[in-house]
Every structure is written in structure tokens, then in C-alpha cells.
Amino acid sequence: MDGVRRTALVTGITGQDGGHLAQLLHDKDYRVFGLIRGQHNPRREEVERDLPFVELLEGDMTDPTSLVRAVETSSPDEVYNFAAISHVGYSFNHPTLTMEVTGKGVLNLLEAVRLTGRAQRTKIYQASTSEMFGGLDTTMPGTGYNEESGFHPRSPYGVAKLYGHWIAKNYRESYGMFISCGVLFNHEGERRGTEFVTRKISRAAARISLGLQDGIKLGVLWPKRDWGYAQDYVRGIWMIMQHDEPDDFVLATGEAHSIEDFLSAAFAQVGIADWRPYVEFDPALTRAAEVDNLLGDASKAERVLGWRREVGFDELVRLMVAHDLAEQRQYAGPSTSAAVEGSSVTPSRGTVPELP
Numbered sequence: 001m002d003g004v005r006r007t008a009l010v011t012g013i014t015g016q017d018g019g020h021l022a023q024l025l026h027d028k029d030y031r032v033f034g035l036i037r038g039q040h041n042p043r044r045e046e047v048e049r050d051l052p053f054v055e056l057l058e059g060d061m062t063d064p065t066s067l068v069r070a071v072e073t074s075s076p077d078e079v080y081n082f083a084a085i086s087h088v089g090y091s092f093n094h095p096t097l098t099m100e101v102t103g104k105g106v107l108n109l110l111e112a113v114r115l116t117g118r119a120q121r122t123k124i125y126q127a128s129t130s131e132m133f134g135g136l137d138t139t140m141p142g143t144g145y146n147e148e149s150g151f152h153p154r155s156p157y158g159v160a161k162l163y164g165h166w167i168a169k170n171y172r173e174s175y176g177m178f179i180s181c182g183v184l185f186n187h188e189g190e191r192r193g194t195e196f197v198t199r200k201i202s203r204a205a206a207r208i209s210l211g212l213q214d215g216i217k218l219g220v221l222w223p224k225r226d227w228g229y230a231q232d233y234v235r236g237i238w239m240i241m242q243h244d245e246p247d248d249f250v251l252a253t254g255e256a257h258s259i260e261d262f263l264s265a266a267f268a269q270v271g272i273a274d275w276r277p278y279v280e281f282d283p284a285l286t287r288a289a290e291v292d293n294l295l296g297d298a299s300k301a302e303r304v305l306g307w308r309r310e311v312g313f314d315e316l317v318r319l320m321v322a323h324d325l326a327e328q329r330q331y332a333g334p335s336t337s338a339a340v341e342g343s344s345v346t347p348s349r350g351t352v353p354e355l356p
């Protein structure tokens with residue numbers, strides 16, 4: 001490959017990881033294609049503005065023909081499959097769609113690579129997840145889940161991802177394809193969707209401190225997650241793909257924190273010592289089955305790839321809240337900056353409607 005410009009096809013280009021990875025690949029001088037779905041995708045303009053170097057190809061994980069066309073057009077050295085229905089709560093309400101996109105979509109993509117004659121030339125990354133482990137006390141080793149741990153998915157999303165994981169491994173073994181699976185624990189950051197709990201909290205903390213919002217509705221607060229920083233993980237994803245053999249790797253921080261911990265840290269950053277008066281329990285935000293505790297053990301990735309996460313929990317919260325403060329300040333009145341930087345909150349109404 002030395003001296004030859006590499007080409008990558010990234011599915012899920014409008015998502016958190018797709019955006020970060022596209023930037024990383026561009027910085028490494030890849031030619032980057034991104035798969036975008038829908039007749040009118042509302043996030044297309046954002047990609048065109050923030051990632052102008054990405055060559056967009058229209059396609060949908062549920063439409064095999066479109067994937068064949070995307071692979072033929074891009075002729076990629078590397079395919080990164082991030083496309084998914086990725087919200088666990090949403091997957092309970094849309095289990096069939098989740099299976100079609102998050103599960104069967106992986107098969108459609110693998111077949112597109114195989115049927116276009118690229119099985120031995122194109123490397124594939126499959127975005128597997130810690131949700132496949134399920135977080136039951138009886139299944140989690142004290143040091144956290146690793147590549148040898150058993151699976152017990154607790155949602156339609158987790159089950160669909162497990163199908164994607166196994167079909168990827170099956171194609172690796174059956175056809176000798178270079179297919180690696182990253183079993184990633186939760187990773188968050190400035191590009192995280194606002195439907196996920198960390199970003200919902202960091203944005204609410206910022207908006208409450210600016211007087212733009214009165215409170216926040218949340219589901220259960222006791223579950224623990226192993227939360228890392230998305231840019232650390234995307235660097236790890238690229239390292240997984242540069243390894244000389246296809247394999248599976250866990251990426252995690254090795255620390256678990258509860259949602260209450262995240263609330264405390266985020267609200268403290270905007271000068272609110274007690275988050276409780278601002279948080280209301282909403283049963284509609286609970287799930288039919290919950291994953292109580294996820295902790296990961298990334299020692300294989302550290303040993304084999306030399307990967308190491310750089311950002312820890314406190315810094316992650318700091319980065320997210322700082323980003324949301326900067327973003328939301330444009331909607332606030334001029335008297336709010338002291339409230340944010342000081343230790344007490346001085347509400348001041350802005351012009352943006354309250355968020356749920």
C-alpha cells in the first residue's frame with residue numbers, strides 16, 4: 001500500500017463515529033466515501049458543511065442493490081460499517097426494523113463486497129457492541145467483559161448486533177475475508193446524538209445554567225456504563241483495521257459510572273451543586289429490560305495493538321459540557337455568562353423552546 005492513496009467507504013456517515021472516522025481517515029490522506037440514506041436526509045447539509053471532502057453515495061442497509069452500487073462505485077480498500085438503528089430504547093419499539101438494519105444489513109453489506117469480487121481485497125470493520133454482553137451480574141467477570149466473555153443480549157438492538165457479529169465472523173471463517181469486529185463499550189463526545197443519556201444531560205446542564213430550560217426528564221439513574229471518549233475509540237477502530245490479521249477487540253476504559261455520577265459531574269461543572277431538583281423521573285423513558293452494569297476489559301487491544309484511551313470520565317464530562325455551553329450560549333441573553341462561570345445559577349430566559 002505504500003505510496004498508494006487508500007480508499008474507504010464509511011456507512012453511518014451522519015452519525016457520531018462516522019463523522020469522527022471520516023475526519024481521521026482524511027487526515028491520513030484516504031479518499032473517503034460515505035453512505036447516506038433517504039430521499040431527503042436532514043443531516044446531509046451538516047456532513048457537506050463539516051466534512052466537505054467526503055464523497056456521498058446514496059444507499060440503505062436494507063437495500064442490497066444500493067450497497068452493491070456503493071461498493072462498486074467506491075471500490076474501497078476498507079469498509080467501516082457504522083450504520084445501525086443504534087438506540088436501545090428505540091429498538092424495543094421497532095424490533096423488526098432494528099433486525100433489518102442492524103442485523104440483516106450487515107449481511108447485505110458483506111454480500112455486496114463478496115458479489116462485487118472484492119472478498120480478498122477489501123477489509124471490513126463491523127461495529128459490534130458491549131450491549132451483546134447484557135450486563136447481568138452473573139455473566140460479568142470482576143475485571144469486566146473481554147473477548148472471551150459469553151453473550152446475553154437484553155434488547156432487540158443487542159440481539160440484532162449479535163447476529164451482525166456472528167455473520168461477520170462466519171464470513172471471515174468461511175470465505176477468508178478480512179473482517180474485524182470492534183466490541184466497543186459506550187463512547188461519547190461532542191458529536192454524540194442528543195437522544196443518548198450523556199449528551200441529553202450535558203446539554204440540559206448547559207441550558208439550565210443559561211436559563212434556557214427548567215429541568216430534564218430521565219428514566220432510571222442507577223445503571224452503570226463504561227463511558228469513553230469517541231475520538232479515542234475511533235483511533236482504536238483504525239488500529240484494529242491496520243492489524244495484520246482480522247480479529248475481535250474490546251475497547252473500553254475499565255471504569256464504570258452510574259448515570260447519577262454523570263449528572264453530578266455535569267451539573268457541578270455549571271455551578272449547580274445538587275442536580276436533584278432539576279431531574280424528573282419519566283417512566284416512558286424506561287426500557288422493557290435494562291442493562292444494569294457494563295464494564296469492559298480492553299487489555300487485549302492494549303497488548304496487541306498498543307491502543308490506550310487518553311480521556312477519562314471527568315475529562316469526558318468536562319469536554320461535553322464545555323461544548324454544549326459554547327453551543328447554547330448563542331440562544332441565551334447577555335446576562336448569563338457569570339452564571340455559567342461562577343458557582344451559582346442565575347436563570348435568564350432565552351428564545352429557544354424548552355427541550356424534553
Ligand code: NAP
Pocket residue numbers: 011012013014015016017018035036037038041043059060061062081082083084085086087101127128129130183184185186187188193
Ligand atoms: P449513530 O450516531 O446513531 O449513527 C448511526 C448511523 O446509522 C447514522 O448515520 C444513521 O443515518 C445510520 N443509519 C440508520 N439506519 C440506516 C439505514 N437503514 N441505512 C443506512 N444508514 C442507516 O451511532 P454511533 O454512535 O456513531 O455508533 C456507530 C456504530 O457503532 C453503530 O452501529 C452503533 O450501534 C455502534 N456502537 C456504538 C457505540 C457507542 O457508544 N456510540 C458503542 C458500541 C457500538 P441517519 O442519520 O440517516 O439516521
Ligand code: G4F
Pocket residue numbers: 086087088089129130131184185186187195196197198200217218219220221223225259285286287290291294
Ligand atoms: O445513553 P443510552 O441510550 O445508551 P445505551 O443504552 O447504553 O446504548 C449505547 O451504548 C451501547 C454500547 O453499550 C451502544 F451499542 C448503543 O448503540 C448506544 O450507543 O442509555 C444509557 C443508560 C441506560 O441504562 C438507559 O436506561 O441510560 C439510561 N437512561 C436513563 N434515562 C436513559 C435515559 N437513556 C436515554 N437514552 N435517555 C434517557 O432519558
